[in-house]
Amino acid sequence: MRALIRLIFLLLVVLSLQMYAREYRVNQVPNGTVFRCAMCHINPNGGGANSVFGVQVRTGFLDAIGNVLWGPALAALDADGDGETNGQELQDPDGLWIIGIANPGAASLVTNPGDATSTDVELADLEKTPDDFQLMQNYPNPFNPQTKIGFKVPVRSNVALVVFNSRGQLLRTIIDAEFSPGDYSVTFDGRDRNGSPLVSGIYFCQLQASSFTKSMPMILMR
Incomplete structure (x- = not known):
């Protein structure tokens, strides 16, 4: 019995240390809290296989005790090969x-x-503060292969924009970050979280912010 209790205790210690390691590294890169564990891991909750950026950090940019060595060298590399450097x-x-x-x-x-599919957000209007959260219908719709999705943020909030299929399965998190009040738009390239092109069909874009949730149908025609 004592051996079992000791084993459970050791497992809890190991899990706690792993969680701590993931969390403290988030704060060792600029704006690391935006994507958190999803920066360095395939699983957005952390643990398991590393993303290409995670591999780059783990194999060449950790000090002797496991701290991230952020600096010009790591910033100049393009881990996911999307044409923009890590920095x-x-x-x-x-x-x-x-x-x-x-x-x-x-x-x-x-x-x-x-993540090579990670998307830039365009600020359409920061001078006029929207009255409410809004998700705009994507344009064009139907689309192939890209479409723009607009949304409005009335107060500083964490905003997530996600894409589901008709069965309710999450295919892609386009954005998940904190936004200041303003009008924004983002381009969706018709790909899933792995960068694979989606087939023709009806998909749903959903905006999640504070207590606000709204979905809009999008039609992809290849």
């Missing part, structure tokens, strides 16, 4: 950010250096 995607193109200072750039413009 550009994290709003620190020169790799000058250090722990303890404010995150650079705007969180709403951060993209995931470990």
Whole structure:
């Protein structure tokens, strides 16, 4: 019995240490809290296989005790091969950010250096504050292969924009970040989270923010 209790205790300690390791590394890259564990892991909750950015960090940019060595060298690389460097995607193109200072750039413009499908968000209007959260119908609709999705944010909030199929299965998280009040638009390229093209059909884009949730149908015609 004592051996079993000791084993359970050790397992809990190991799991706690793994969770701590994931969380503290999030704060060792600029704007790391935007995508959190999804930056370095295939599983957005952390653990398991690393993303391409995670592999890059693990194999060449950790110190002797496992801290991330963020700087010009890591910032200059393009882990996911999407044409933007790690630094550009994290709003620190020169790799000058250090722990303890404010995150650079705007969180709403951060993209995931470990995901080539991660999407830039365009700010349409920051001067006029919207009255309510809104999800606009995508345009064009039907579309092939890309379409723009507009949304409005009345107060500073964490906003997620996701795509489901007709069976309610989550196919893609387009954005999941904190936004200031304003009108925004994002381009959806008709691909799932793995970068694979979706087949023709009806899909649903959903905006999630605070207590607001709204979905819109999108028709993809290949």
